[in-house]
Amino acid sequence: xxxxxxxxxxxxxxxxxxxxxxxxxxxxxxxxxxxxxxxxxxxxxxxxxxxxxxxxxxxxxxxxxxxxxxxxxxxxxxxxxxxxxxxxxxxxxxxxxxxxxxxxxxxxxx
Numbered sequence: 001x002x003x004x005x006x007x008x009x010x011x012x013x014x015x016x017x018x019x020x021x022x023x024x025x026x027x028x029x030x031x032x033x034x035x036x037x038x039x040x041x042x043x044x045x046x047x048x049x050x051x052x053x054x055x056x057x058x059x060x061x062x063x064x065x066x067x068x069x070x071x072x073x074x075x076x077x078x079x080x081x082x083x084x085x086x087x088x089x090x091x092x093x094x095x096x097x098x099x100x101x102x103x104x105x106x107x108x109x110x
Contacts, residue, residue, distance in 0.1 A: 002038050002055035002093045004062050008074075009087040010050045016081050017048050023077065024050060027070045034068060036061020039098065048083070055093060062090065
């Protein structure tokens with residue numbers, strides 16, 4: 001059960017919106033390989049504002065994600081793609097409803 005989460009807010013530099021979108025889409029296969037990551041979503045909040053929301057059952061999964069390949073890639077490209085540093089929030093899940101059927105979920109763009 002998801003008890004912990006990360007909410008990361010990202011604002012692209014002017015003219016870099018498409019590149020941020022592609023970067024986030026390219027991170028999905030990395031998230032799928034993370035055993036401690038229960039769910040992972042990349043979303044657009046506004047034309048130049050994006051977010052990542054992930055959930056975890058244990059703190060060890062959340063910490064592994066924060067030090068994993070997605071985080072490394074995010075911070076490696078931060079100065080090039082983002083108007084300011086990503087806002088990373090560690091949050092607690094108070095209640096949730098999830099339909100996880102056991103089959104691999106497809107991306108909205110597949």
